Amino acid sequence: MFVPRALRLKGVKETLKRKPGKPQGSRTTDASSPSDNPPEEAIQKTNDTSAALTSTSPSEENRDEQAGAKTSRPATPSASPEYLAQLLAGIELLFTDYAHQNSSSVQWLQSHYRTLSTQEENYIHLTAILSHPTIATLKPQATQPLLRHAFQELPSQTLELSENGFYVRRRPSTYPAPFVPANSFDVVNDDGLSFWDQRTIYVEPHIRHMCKTPAKVAHWLKEHGQLRAKWLPVQAVHTLYNSCAFVVLSGNVMHEDQWRKWRVTEKPENWRVMTKVENVRRTEEYVALREASLAEVKAKRRSSRSIGLGDALGAVAGDTATGEDGEGQQAARKRVGDEDLPDRTAKRRA
Numbered sequence: 001m002f003v004p005r006a007l008r009l010k011g012v013k014e015t016l017k018r019k020p021g022k023p024q025g026s027r028t029t030d031a032s033s034p035s036d037n038p039p040e041e042a043i044q045k046t047n048d049t050s051a052a053l054t055s056t057s058p059s060e061e062n063r064d065e066q067a068g069a070k071t072s073r074p075a076t077p078s079a080s081p082e083y084l085a086q087l088l089a090g091i092e093l094l095f096t097d098y099a100h101q102n103s104s105s106v107q108w109l110q111s112h113y114r115t116l117s118t119q120e121e122n123y124i125h126l127t128a129i130l131s132h133p134t135i136a137t138l139k140p141q142a143t144q145p146l147l148r149h150a151f152q153e154l155p156s157q158t159l160e161l162s163e164n165g166f167y168v169r170r171r172p173s174t175y176p177a178p179f180v181p182a183n184s185f186d187v188v189n190d191d192g193l194s195f196w197d198q199r200t201i202y203v204e205p206h207i208r209h210m211c212k213t214p215a216k217v218a219h220w221l222k223e224h225g226q227l228r229a230k231w232l233p234v235q236a237v238h239t240l241y242n243s244c245a246f247v248v249l250s251g252n253v254m255h256e257d258q259w260r261k262w263r264v265t266e267k268p269e270n271w272r273v274m275t276k277v278e279n280v281r282r283t284e285e286y287v288a289l290r291e292a293s294l295a296e297v298k299a300k301r302r303s304s305r306s307i308g309l310g311d312a313l314g315a316v317a318g319d320t321a322t323g324e325d326g327e328g329q330q331a332a333r334k335r336v337g338d339e340d341l342p343d344r345t346a347k348r349r350a
Helices: 005-009 039-056 060-070 081-093 097-101 103-112 126-131 144-153 214-224 256-264 276-349
Strands: 159-161 167-170 200-204 236-241 244-248 272-275
Touching: 081 144, 081 159, 081 214, 097 103, 126 144, 126 167, 144 159, 200 276, 214 236, 214 244, 272 276
Parallel strands: none
Antiparallel strands: 159 167, 200 244, 200 272, 236 244
């Protein structure tokens, strides 16, 4: 008799099939069959099985490692080289110097760090990497085999995989970068610009919705932007809207000569690019012009309303004056009539 898996896990076993050639009387009865077990014994076995399953269930990370260990020859996933490069660029964004000093990024890193041995620290499991929004926004959806395949096809200069292939970390020899101060978020120059604002640019890519996927923005700038070597690697991508973002580079972009030479190339093609300082200045100018325009429109409306109100008041005043003149004429005629009243009375008597 077929027994579903859910019942088998609760202790119910399938009835053994009769072997051919043996008489029916010599068939051994299974002592653990559901027909022979009393209800108390079945309940006890169910509880024991459930407790065993609960106590021995491995964590998500361990399950992934055990599943990988059972597979001797994992199949190589199919993915384009561009997608693998985007995947690797997204993982590198999680371990940059900017991420190691940004408060929210540091909190995420420290909460997922794992120690594999005395000399293998600060590793992060691939499961946590896949759950990060920077990687989760990539399409098609990334998997652990794809992550390992990306490291195999495109070796990273700053990242390394663990020996078992389930953890990744920043190479200790590459951190921290020599140009990044320990308190980079507190450093400000004479013009009031922070350390990272001097290295931030504003971009509007040629694809309208690219900025909602930071890994694609970082990869496209690296591959098609012809960035100066000092500006790499890309440190962070802050999405403003789906169509625009702030990109933090490694080098200072406030040197006018270097910036002008790079913009002459017009790379990446059909991208709108400017420094963050210029973007902030233009935004402030736009806001000021818009406020001035709105104020002018409101003033015109108030002026038109006042003119209309004046005309209305003038009309009311004219009507009042006309009414007063009519009343005066009636009073004069009454006075004249009163003066002529005795003469008319004398004439009637005569």
